[in-house]
Amino acid sequence: MFERERQAIETQLKAYLAEQGVPFTEDFKWSNIPFSGEWGIATSFFQAAAAEARAGKKVVVPVRAQELADGAARAIGLPDGFSRVEAVKGYLNLYFNTATYSQRVVDTVLAAGDEFGRGAPKGKRIMVEFSQPNTHKAMHVGHLRNMMLGAALANILEFAGWDVVRANYIGDFGKDVLKWVWNFRKRHAGERPPAEDVTRWMGDLYAESTTNLENDPDGDKEIEDLFHRWEAGDEEVVGLWRETRQWSLDGFSQVYDLMGIHFDRIYFESECEKPGKEYVEELVKRGIAIDERPAGPVIVKIDDLLGLEKEDYRVLVILRSDDTALYATWDLVLAQRKFKDYPDLETSLYVVDVRQSQHFRQVFKVLELAGVDEIKKAAHLPYEIVNLPGNITMSSREGTVVLLEDFIREAVSRARQVSEESNPELDAKTRDEVAWAVGLGSIKYPLIARDHSKIATFDWESALDFNGQASPYIQYAHVRANSILRKAGGAVPAPVAPTHLLDPKEVALIELLADFPAAVQRAADEWRTLQITNHAFELAKAFSEFYNACPVLNAEPAVRDFRLRLVAAARPALANALRLLGIQAPPVM
């Protein structure tokens, strides 16, 4: 928000260093002054001093850094808009003139409103592939992390200025699917799914099919037969597959609607089946893949092709020995199809859990070896899975899963209960909206509020704890801001500079508001939703502390006007941050 001032000062600093003969021409790194209640920007001279040391000048770096900071402070004097300049411990601290700057921040946020924090269009397109559910299976909490990560990241990238394509890749074919179909036509022919919890029902039948297959010596053969009949376009098999698949797809749609997620492009594994096999043949012809059928599968010996002595990429199986396709077969063609569908794609991002890191490394490398240049723009964003306490991985086979439907129901019910206790006056319709907004928010937030590389642990107690660093806390701050504005009559006073000495809590809140646009950019650059979940929480915390320390409505008129504008700025900032995370900001709770 203050790039212009910063650049002007930076120019002066560089001139000063040049004058002193310091061989340092890099850009300065700026940060906020880390003392609470103070507001300003800071940079250090350690790099410059170190550059001198490297150039042969005999200096003690910290001492020299302080010398340079001192000299720089004298050289730039007191720039416009600043109230104080100091050199401390090698740092140059520039304190803003709080009256001027606080008004500027508040005015800027209010002018932008719902758009506050949006970056300028970058003119670059990125595809984010996420969710990737399997038909004929249930959805559990693990799937939710992927969904939320992908959805939030897509929102953030878009807000940061990217053109975003939200893509889904649905696992609607393969051995597991046909296993389900095999069991269904044997034992459930003619049955139809229930009205509610369709994906759970599909999952139950999937678990049943697994058990039945284990106890059926002819099962594997019969499934292989189904495979070939599907390929040949057998009407009965394809018809049944299509019908049952649709049940899952409808179930997914319900979940996505509930979660507020949409996709721009949906790919299916079944579509990749045929072109995948053709591509495998091509790779064999070109000598990239080795065909060991029928004794073995079709493989690519990646390390050999790269001339690597040590094993690294190892071997990728791209077609089974029985001619059936597998994951890698489809992925090889899907990766290329994405660039065909969107030729201007700058980045093709895969949000898939970390266990598939090697798989993607292999697939991308094989395509590179095959001369597919665009594949350099493909990237895998690996994230860790959601485990149960005791580091137990969820397994539908062992019944150790927390189903999405159950989780949502519990969270919404808990939210309703808390709402009834703390705000009994709400009417039924509003209560319902609050329960859903808070319940859904509370399950979404923790899944994206930790680094991707950290395993998330699910337990009911903390999942349903609405206190502290959690989505309801942020929503509550928004509600309080809204409440003040409502009681003020809705009108926001005209722009005004503060005439009172700003409270440290006001300063802290203003600083966080000013930082939001940078947080959005950083989250987009690093593909880290964590930047936004943290910022949203910090913002809510700053607002709560401000709320507690600084009366608004009962303050004297000049103070009241300024604070009212500050509250009016905080409200959309909180709502925007939540919106990026896919979380609603209800007006009351």
Added chain:
RNA sequence: GCCCUCGUAGCUCAAUGGAUAGAGCAGUGGCCUUCUAAGCCAAAGGUUGCAGGUUCGAAUCCUGCCGGGGGCACCA
């Protein structure tokens, strides 16, 4: 065996190579006649797994070790 990854307060997690390592939860003590207490305030809690190295400066980068998790030919 090879490769990847994680290790920070009792627990769950933060911390663009930079100033005094911060939050939440749990526990302790306070605050509702004042804008919604899903809140706020205070105190307490640390050898950043261990040992070296690089650097003016390391929780952060490198090496080794210890411990947890994951991946390594026809699952996805």
